[in-house]
Amino acid sequence: MLHHIGSMPIREIIYHKKPEFTLGTEPHYDPTSLTVLHQDSVSGLQVLVDNEWYSIRQNFNAFVVNIGNTFMAVSNGRYKICLHRAVVNNKTTRKSLAFFIYPDKDKVVSPPTELVDYNNPRLYPDFTGPALLEFTKKHHRADTNNLHAFSMWLQDKNVEA
Ligand SMILES: O=C(O)CCC(=O)C(=O)O
Numbered sequence: 001m002l003h004h005i006g007s008m009p010i011r012e013i014i015y016h017k018k019p020e021f022t023l024g025t026e027p028h029y030d031p032t033s034l035t036v037l038h039q040d041s042v043s044g045l046q047v048l049v050d051n052e053w054y055s056i057r058q059n060f061n062a063f064v065v066n067i068g069n070t071f072m073a074v075s076n077g078r079y080k081i082c083l084h085r086a087v088v089n090n091k092t093t094r095k096s097l098a099f100f101i102y103p104d105k106d107k108v109v110s111p112p113t114e115l116v117d118y119n120n121p122r123l124y125p126d127f128t129g130p131a132l133l134e135f136t137k138k139h140h141r142a143d144t145n146n147l148h149a150f151s152m153w154l155q156d157k158n159v160e161a
Pocket residue numbers: 013025030035037039044045084085086096098
């Protein structure tokens with residue numbers, strides 16, 4: 001289900017219970033700037049740290065804030081994306097509200113000059129939100145070179161244009 005508040009979509013995700021271990025979402029990075037998640041009292045969200053999956057303790061009174069690829073690019077790599085997935089519970093249906101924050105469509109994503117210097121060269125080229133979304137839809141990459149792959153794709157696209 002997709003609701004819109006201004007240009008910012010909120011999605012209600014319902015994971016119906018399944019008897020066997022099933023993935024609700026494949027491991028992925030969010031293309032957003034930030035994703036704000038509100039989870040009900042059923043656990044299911046997991047993050048990959050040092051090659052191990054850890055469950056995020058569910059807390060109805062808290063939000064989980066995920067850094068997306070756009071934020072990683074705008075911070076010139078200082079803030080890191082985190083691979084995550086949702087697993088389906090075998091006893092209870094789980095509900096999660098996801099609030100996806102994207103840059104305005106026509107804004108160029110570029111890090112502030114303060115974050116770029118000799119020791120911290122530009123990691124990613126300028127891009128727009130819609131270009132990153134197009135890439136994410138076409139190539140669902142869940143590896144740490146996600147933004148690098150996007151940069152290469154963007155270059156090829158610009159050469160073609
Ligand atoms: O259901 C969740 O808690 C996570 C959903 C998610 O990662 C996403 O929609 O990008």
